[in-house]
Amino acid sequence: MDSMFSSNIREHGSIPWDDNYMKIGSGYDLHKQQLLRSPFWPCHPSSELPSTDLHTLEISSKILRDEETLLQYMTSDTRALASVFTVFNLKASLEALKTAQCSKTSMIVIKRCTITLPAEHYERLLELSDEAESCFGRLNWYGEDNARTFKTRYGQYYITGRTRQSTFFAVSTYSADTKQELDRFASTLSVDFNGKAVSVEAASSFEMGSSNMSGSIRETHEVVVVGCSSRNLQHRLHTIDIQKAWVDFLEHYTPIPVLAHITHYANIDIRIKHPEGSLSITEDFRNAAELAQLLQVAARSNRLVGARALEISVQSTILKLADIHVYAEDDDKALQQCVATLKNVREDLRGVWDRRRKLAKMMTETEGQTEKWKLNKWVKAHSTPQWKIGICPDDVHESLCNEVIEYREDWDPESKRDGMPVCLKNEVSMCLPGRRIVGAQVESGWQDDTNGWWRRTYGSLGEDTLAIGFETQHFRGGSWALIVWAVDNNIYTEA
Secondary structure (H helix, E strand, C coil), X not given: CCCCCEEEECCEEEEECCCCCCCCCCEEECCCCEEECCCECCCCCCCCCCCHHHCEEEEEEEEECCHHHHHHHHHHHHHHHHCHHHHHHHHHHHHHHCCCCCECCEEEEEEEEEEECCCEECHHHCCECHHHHHHHCCCCCCCHHHHXXXXXXXXXXXXXXXXXXXXXXXXXXXXCCCHHHHHHHHCXXXXXXXXEECCHHHHCCCCCCCCCCCCCCEEEEEEEEECECCCCCCCEEEECCHHHHHHHHHHHECCEEEEEEEEEHHHCCCCCCCCCCCEEEECCHHHHHXXXXXXXXXXXXXXXXXXXXXXXXXXXXXXXXXXXXXXCCCCCHHHXXXXXXXXXXXXXXXXXXXXXXXXXXXXXXXXXXXXXXXXXXXXXXXXXCEEEEECCHHHCCCCCHHHCEEEEEEECCCCCCCCCCCCCEEEEEEECCCEEEEEEEXXXXXXXXXXXXXXXXXXXXXXXXXXXXXXXXXXXXXXXXXXEEEXXXXXXXXX
16 A cells, blocks of 8 residues: 555665665565565675765755744655655654744744765675575576575565765754844845755855844754764754854765665576566654654644644554554554554644634634624723623633733823823724734723723724723823733634
């Protein structure tokens, strides 16, 4: 079954390189995804690097300004890092992405560089050992039983080559005191690009950071490096000088195998039949475990934005893990734990989604309460000092109360010492771009009816603006407050 976890292999193909066990010439059983002993005499490939002219260097950049875009990156773009060509990069990038957060005054820039060497093939150096030849008997010719013995011992495929790669992955966080300052800085950055080819010689001048930074912009960088011999660049580095780390990487990169090329034995020995069809195989189980971890990180980075879509993604992942289970051992506790973890995340997300729908219903039902505050109709202060419409954090589930944010503005005019009976007037306006007002409350600071009057002048529930006009009764001054509760516009419109 084709899935996000599978690929088809017939005569030739590629699988993730397992640095702990793999070597050129090793046998491989695709059905069980099991590495077997080699049927060949030992082969020792050269460790020398080809000329840098043959090194393929690609750079990608992504600018993320809000939590929803970050979530989309983590559940889609980042999944591409787990392809067989970059299986190690998902492990590395996960740790750095866990700290990524976006807000109005904070943005994320993700840059990733891969340096890939040409594929290396060693079929010409491989020769069957005497032990392997003995599988075919003294006649040394094809026989069904002989071929079956050979494949049981050495698998159907063998590792003929490798692709080596180095990776530089950086998650940069830029923050400012105001959204306007961050907007100005963001306008100086390059637009998103993917797979830009750069020569190794020219790459050192590529600007990983930004030279247009003002003093009001703060920056931190989480850098992950795979395949580099520099002692200054550990597996994960926290730094504020990303350009120095980049140059250091280019000087000391040492590509490591990330991809194993496999070939069916029939291509080198006519005593073994060619496969009749392609074999659909799943990716290494480690990728599934890492994806489970990635989905948890995404689910909990912003639990409300995209909760429904993410829950569907988790459910799809659980179903597709059945592909892996077919080839796993019965007592594979790690796989069972992975599935159990994903089911917990799924149920958690379903709970979030259900509560979101209830919140959406509640917001819709309470919009009509705006009419309790008649437009431009004065309301006199009295001994009950509060007038409330809509919902507040206390009205929603505890898991959602942090999403209902309170905004407050007070008006406390001083008394007129000259004793003149002059009324004071003021209008308090709450304008909240990007948010929807779901509740409001007017408060009188005095416990009697001498505080004055108030009225709604414009705006309503379900909008981003609400304004209240106040007027004192006489020279004694007054004490009023307007409180509104609002949610993110995405929660309001997508629930």
